[in-house]
Amino acid sequence: ILNVEQSPQSLHVQEGDSTNFTCSFPSSNFYALHWYRWETAKSPEALFVMTLNGDEKKKGRISATLNTKEGYSYLYIKGSQPEDSATYLCAFPGGYQKVTFGTGTKLQVIP
C-alpha cells in the first residue's frame, strides 16, 4: 500500500485568513499528483493535476506547488471564504492506473 499522507487532518480558520495544507507521497516512480475538493453532499472534483517538479498551479484564490524530489505538495488558499469549506484530497496515481488517496484535510471557514 502506497503511503500518501495529508496534514493537518482538520483545520478551522476565520474568514479572510490564508491557509495551507500538505500532501506527502513516495518520491520514487512519480507520475502525477492530483488535488481534489470534496464539498458536503457533492462528489469530489479535481482542482489540479500536477506532473512536473516545481509545478505551480493556480485557480482563483487556490494554488498548489509540487516538489517531486522530496515528495510533497502544498495547497494554498488565500483569503479563505465560507464557500471554501470542504475536504481537500490529494491523490497519487501509480503504475497500472492505480490511484491512491490521502486521508484528506477538512477545512472549516468560520464567517
Next chain:
Amino acid sequence: DGGITQSPKYLFRKEGQNVTLSCEQNLNHDAMYWYRQDPGQGLRLIYYSQIVNDFQKGDIAEGYSVSREKKESFPLTVTSAQKNPTAFYLCAARQGVNEQFFGPGTRLTVL
C-alpha cells in the same frame, strides 16, 4: 451531458446478503474505480479496471467482487464475506493520466 451515475443512492442490506452497486459512465473513459469512505477516513481503493475484461484488486478488496464486461459499466458486489460493509461507496472513471471523475455515491447500511 457526460458523467457517472451510481445507483441506488441509499441501500440497506441484511446481514448475510450479497448486494450489487451499479456504476455507469458515458465519458468513454478506459479506467474505472471503486472507493470506500468511512467516517473520518479518506478514500480507500477497493478495485480498479484499466480496460474492459480486466480488473485489479485495490488495497481493501476482501469481501468484494467486480466485473467489467462493458466499457461503460463497472458494478461492485458486496458479499457476505465483507465483515463491515456499512460505508459510503464512490465510483470514478479516468482517461489516461488525467484526473478522475466521480459519481454521486451510494450509501450502504447493513441492518
